[in-house]
Amino acid sequence: MKLYKVRAVVLNSRAMCDADRVLTLYAQENGKIRAVAHGAAKPTSRKRGAVQPFSYTYFLLRRGRELDSVSQCEGLEIFPGIWSDLDRMTYAGHVTELVDGLTAEGEPNGDIFKLLLHTLRLLENxxxxxxxxxxxxxxxxxxxxxxxxxxxxxxxxxxxxxxxxxxxxxxxxxxxxxxxxxxxxxxxxxxxxxxxxxxxxxxxxxxxxxxxxxxxxxxxxxxxxxxxxxxxxxxxxxxxxxxxxxxxxxxxx
Ligand SMILES: [Zn+2]
Incomplete structure (x- = not known):
């Protein structure tokens, strides 16, 4: 069982069966990662805020044969200012979509990570x-x-x-x-x-x-x-x- 830690921005969170969600993350050292968060869509899940799009989150991930999975996570910044304003939310969605669309897994770029996080902080206020x-x-x-x-x-x-x-x-x-x-x-x-x-x-x-x-x-x-x-x-x-x-x-x- 191989565990590894990353601090990453959630680019995307898609519903799967049984309240699971598939996340696309962008981390400073690892670049783009896909991981499944089991049970994250349950109303009682403590992972919910930390795995929603735009969140900057600390993850403990477990390597899997096909997909890695979230073992633990803790939201570091969840950007309430973005979530409370439709324009900001739309723009933040565009930002994460572009990073997702123009980068590939296994090609980390620390400067892109810094730009992404900095832009979300700017969009917050x-x-x-x-x-x-x-x-x-x-x-x-x-x-x-x-x-x-x-x-x-x-x-x-x-x-x-x-x-x-x-x-x-x-x-x-x-x-x-x-x-x-x-x-x-x-x-x-x-x-x-x-x-x-x-x-x-x-x-x-x-x-x-x-x-x-x-x-x-x-x-x-x-x-x-x-x-x-x-x-x-x-x-x-x-x-x-x-x-x-x-x-x-x-x-x-
Ligand atoms: Zn010319």
Whole structure:
């Protein structure tokens, strides 16, 4: 019987039979882990708060043949401010979904863990939840190696601070009018570029002090949606390709 301890954020908690729940966790040292919490959905269970999504929890896990299981757990931070506000809850759900969708088991990344926990703490009480979410998305893509190129045209290297500059997910950043392909690209003003750079490089404590127009907020929302979607699809295409490859080579590659 092998036991191990982790401090992890609960990304997801799915109902199973007999009041059991399957948890997806993200831990600093171990990265993404899936584990079953037996009896956690019972109204009397002491595990309930500690295994709900967004909770930062201390776990004692037991290794299993297929799934590990929760032997003990204790909630360290359960974020009541997020749970009492529908917007905060929706945004926190988006944050945990992105970490789940863009990371794989067995690939720990301590910086992603720190960003995740820090963002949940910001969502617990920060004023500007929308900018907090953009901050998280930009830092996450940067940590995953997809830092968007905002210094010029990502295609030709030319000047991109043109009022007609656009953001292209496929090019990985801004594109000048000459390199623009039109389809799937989003207008990106100078203000939007400046705010994205601030969110990437400034201390997150300054988020509440940044003033951003509604039009720039809308641009950033579209840009990040396209960019994240593009990487999600690319990731699922490569997973599909790997699965096909294994199917052709049953002994593995
Ligand atoms: Zn160009």
């Amino acid at each position: 920060t004023v500007d939840v929308e900018l907090t979410l953009r901050y998280f998305e930009l830092r996450l893509v940067a940590l995953l190696g997809y830092l968007p190129y905002l210094e010029g045209c990502a295609n030709c290297g030319g000047e991109a601070f043109d009022p007609r500059a656009r953001f292209s997910a496929a090019a990985g950043g801004l594109v000048c009018p000459q390199c623009s392909r039109g389809a799937g690209e989003i207008p990106c003003t100078k203000e939007t570029v400046a705010v994205m750079k601030m969110l990437l490089h400034w201390d997150a404590g300054k988020i509440n002090r940044i003033r951003v127009s509604q039009s720039s907020r809308a641009e950033m929302r579209c840009i990040m949606r396209e960019y994240l979607q593009w990487h999600m699809e690319k990731r699922s295409r490569s997973l599909y390709f790997m699965e096909r490859l294994h199917a052709y080579r049953p002994n593995g590659v």
